[in-house]
Amino acid sequence: MNPFRGGRARSAPWLGFAPGAALFVLIALVPAVGVVPLSFTDISGVPNAPWHWIGLDNYLRFFSGGQAQDNFATLLRTAVFCLVVTVVQTALALGLALLLNTRMRARALFRAVVFLPTVLGVTVIGLIWSLVFDAGGGPGQSVLRFFGASSAFFGDPDLAFPLVVFVQMWASIGYAVVIFLAGLQTVPHDLVEASVLDGAGSWQRFRCVVYPLIAPSLTATVVIAIVGSLQSYQLVYVLTGGQFNTKVLALQVLQSGFSAGSGTGQLAQEQGFASAASMIQFALIAVVALSTLAYLRRREVDL
């Protein structure tokens, strides 16, 4: 029986829902939509300073002029970051989930260990890996010195980006493993046993029985990884500050809008330009995530 079916009770769920919805609109939706008009202005971020409507100037500036080369490099790096994190992390997570779904000793402990990094804050993760790869004498450097080599790690323009990608995957793989584990536990045992009786090998069992049944988990994991990696800037900020060829688009938005004035005290904050960059980021995320979602959903039906 529905307790909210008639009379005044019908409005009760809405009353419960309203405060949360109001907060969402006020704190998330209004600022997000507000960025759209701001991206067509020269608003600086300095309180009370006048600002003007400048049309498409911020967008034109992003794709042409002196910053275009850097911006295209940043876009390319962001795409590589997203692609590598999504593909490698998903593959590793699936493998780990399959492993952790078998009957093994201390399975609960291993599951906890895999999930552990996801409960750590970004700053803690940054600190851990900064210490591990401390060029001044961290464990990573000690290992290299044992072999007569050395590295600047996060200060090496060729190595910093792969290391940041690695840390990003290390930090977020636990979620993907949990999603895959949840999916694997919905696979009926009798189906698997039937395929064994039919003579299917382990690869055939996975490809023809398990994979089609966990396809929705794959969709969720891939889309979360894409959106997360395209939005991510925190680890890059903590590990390298965006230097040494590691800057991604989300970090550029932050630096243009909020940090430009800090380093030298001479460059002004440009929140209008940052808004335009964030709109470009939004478009990128929307196109990539929605098209991937549509493709994977279609695959689920085909399977």
Next chain:
Amino acid sequence: MAPRARPIHRLWAIATVALSLALSLSACADSGNVQTTLRILIHSNPPTNAAVTALNQEFERKYPNIKIELTTVPTNDFARARNSRVAAGTADITEGASSGLGTQPSPAYVTGPQPDFVTGVRAGNWVDLSDQPFLKNFSPDVLRQVVTDGKQYAVPSGGVLYTGVFYNKTLFASAGLTSVPTTWPQFQDAVRKLRAANITPLVIGGKDIWPAGLPLLAVVQSLFPDVSAMQAFDQGLWQKTARLTDPISVQVLERVKEIYASADPTFPGVSEDQASAKFASGTVAMWPDGTWNAAAIDKANPNLQYGYFPLPAGDSPAGNTRLAGKLDFSFAIPTSSAHRTEALQWLAFYADPDNYRTFARMTGFIPIQPDISTTPFNDSLKPYLAPGGISPAWDQTFHPNARSGDLSRHPWAFPSIAPMGRESDMTALAQQMQENWVASLSG
């Protein structure tokens, strides 16, 4: 009918209201002792934090009705925090600009937005301090460097120099170096001798990026004859009469590249703090960084025998005699402050020569009040100071181009030079910088 008994909770309510009233009245009677909280916001830097904290304690002792709430914010987050708190009216004293140049409107030949502080002054965000009597305590030459649109909105904190090199006297002696190098060939020779003695010649805090730019500023200081030549190059770039491919520009890059090659190759992974610790531990002979680090070195190793000399990137000794730097951050009062009177009292207290002497000694700043002597280290720098005080370094002369890319926003592009970056061909790098710069002016 018998009167109804008064419920016990009603009695409690009456008693509570009565007690509240009594407390309120007593508070009103004691209103002369109500404390004002003065909120100060500065960027985080251990010596400055300690100096301002010590100053605040003395101030609270003198003005017991004023309580100070000091907030320090990491440098990279400071501009964001300041703008938020100025807008909200929750800062009574804060940093107006992080350097002298940040208080100066850009000249007409510079396109793009004005510095944040100048924009803020024009938006009415900062209190005009021009008539404040405490300003007479500071050197007039210095105050002139932080005037915005003809008025004084900022009170400077002190000077810093950063075109020199800390050197370890003991390690120099053990490598057979009896005096500091005064020319580029002598510097190269010193590096060779230190290497031959199995001593690491240089450490640089490359991980924090900007410390790796300090040797660049030293090279520019040496290779350009004077400040007016640097100003002319700045103007020439903006007006396209100078090029980043000019011979002097390529020479700057080549010398920075050689300085980087003299350091431990892992220096891009070493932070400024780690570089400081390495130098203080006595394992590295030279450290090109700013004079503000002297206090940290003394604290880490009071027995270290060290000195500071201009990094000699010029071929003749005459070009390598001056240290350059900047006026560091300045204090300012937001017009949104509800405690302007108390904030002015704090600035006057800070400007008092006795208090300022302590502040300058603790921060390691070069004093900007006349006739103030702080530390033996700062006194040792006097021979390298320009007659008018602190000679502005290249970063205080050049007007950065917000529309330019990373390669030419702050020439020269030291983060691109190997091993900080990937570029080893300085002529090619200069060409890329020039193309980037021209694109920013036409884009």
